[in-house]
Amino acid sequence: MTASSHDTVRALEWADEALYLLDQRRLPEAEAYRCCRDAPAVAAAIAEMVVRGAPAIGIAAAYGAALAARTAWREHGAGWAAAMADDLEALRRSRPTAVNLAWALARMEARAAELPAGEDPTPALLAEAHAVHAEDVAANRRMGRSGAGLIQPGSGVLTHCNTGSLATGGLGTALGVIRTAWADGRLERVFADETRPWLQGARLTAWELAADGIPVALLADGAAPALMRSGAVDWVVVGADRIAANGDVANKIGTYGLALAAREHEVRFMVVAPAATIDPQTPDGEAIPIETRGAEEVLSAGGHRIAPAGEGVGAWNPVFDVTPAGLVDVLVTERGVVHQPDAEGIARLVAEGG
Template sequence: MHTAPDATALDFDRYDRVRPLRWTGQALELLDQRRLPFAVDYLACTDSDAVAAAIRDLIVRGAPAIGIAAAWGVVLAARALPASVTQAAEAASRLEPALQRLDAARPTAVNLRWALARMRRVLATAGADWRAALEREAEAIAREDLAANRRMGALGAALIAPGSGVLTHCNTGSLATAGFGTALGVIRAGVAAGRIARVFATETRPWNQGARLTAWELAQDGIAPTLIADSAGAHLMRSGRVQWLVVGADRICANGDTANKIGTYPLAIAARHHGVKVMVVAPSSTVDMATASGDGIEIEERDPGELLRFRGERVVADGVQAWNPVFDVTPHALIDAIVTERGVLERPDAARMQAFAAG
């Protein structure tokens, strides 16, 4: 385990300017990530089904942000119940269908389930002020995520030697969290601490989260990333310009296997071949000790048309079929370090994960 450097020495505010979720007191406003980087528009969700649709349609994405959005979705569902519902037990029963619809919006990211479980626990112990209790819990989930991200940033950056280059895949920054980010938080902290000299980002097909989102986010903070095609990762590693692959996670299993955006697995294989280290950065809420290994993870598959079309226009010949898994699983043997807000776990395996969870 590593101890964190003094996080207060890092200029977090300079590198933390984007917020994907805003609670107005009446609605949950979500930055529409489908329209970035060319339009910065917020969509107001006034009921839980609108939040579920926003999660499903990738208006909000990233495992921590999905969990936070779902928590606020429960608050909105509670506000829709009549004032005559005064007891938490009755509220829990009447809210359960809305919670199940939120739960079904995305199957792979464990944070969604984790956040909903927290909201259920609050209802189970709440009294007559159950509506306020739900709102306090949603606020706590968001507040704790931001604090966790800043701590992970400091912990992960401390592993990186000064002057290093890093490669990241997909988007794991403020847009995917309450703020600062997981893997991108490590990159922000590494740049702020003078440890990271070069940042490379994959385009991340087919939704181009790296090209549209990660590159845009870093540019907001004055960090100039170099964009590469997904297929250029191994060649980049061979060149010696990167020393770390730093990625997020949507689920970390009991043996350290990790689900992340499709394309992470081949990058991890290439990293091991070329002596590039692999760091997985995620809050402890992403750890799923109930799933023994990556074989037990349900891998979400989206509309094959996402591969067949670009900006609404078909780009392949008629009759061509597509397969569109959204995530893949990186075996724990390819991971050098897992960073959570609770510390750094090096060379993860089942025994180390069990000790980490117990500690």
């Protein structure tokens, strides 16, 4: 059995000269796609969490940049480079924490700068977006193999949020490791936190694993430390939205608490992310911008108000938290594995990638 036998889900697809995004807000009740034919539609889809997960956001942004160039060429001809600036800025503002978005846009802008003003930039930039997408698919497979090789047979793993095909271009990051380890016969148990307030674990991770025939047990986020104490978990495997130069990791809110509990219970903690998630310009976790969203996401569940209505009941709703590098046992990227990641290990990994 191979990992590809547990890899049937795709969140992004380019077809009919448009970007199609599986609307993750509607899963698991409905599998519906949003068609994006211009950059503002892509920016809105990112901001509204139609597409989510740092690698998938970066891929979507790359396609959005290609669409921005297409619109600018059609409307402004040789002045396309300046005309697409507003669309690129809208894409850049759509989600502030996921560094893959800024990385993808910088790559697309660099490619655009190489193109002559008097020629249609769309084919070249679309080819670049396809390359971003294909490279992520290949990186997922390398990370899956590297991470799975660290897990001993008979292990139990716990994951948080969604880090699979819905969050990337292919197999997934943390879930790619889990898929590969399952295909290798290394795992006995897979656990997933529900992941409040958007319930990505319950709605998305469980849906992906069920679609690929991998059994999973869901648990409320607050139950994770008790599960670790029971001895059922050998590894916590999570993704990342940004990794600072010193190895601090920004990921879905709740990750920091998992790392603390894992250290207390001698459970190993693995972060799996493409190298593009590393931000050498951000010195440490304190410098990572943390997105906050509206209070209603916490005060409600499934569209129904669960907290008392009226004045006096508010909410604090950070989307991410920061796990210090000292709580991470291993960082897995497509470029290699770093044990006990720190500033030196991160710098070496970045240097190896040129």
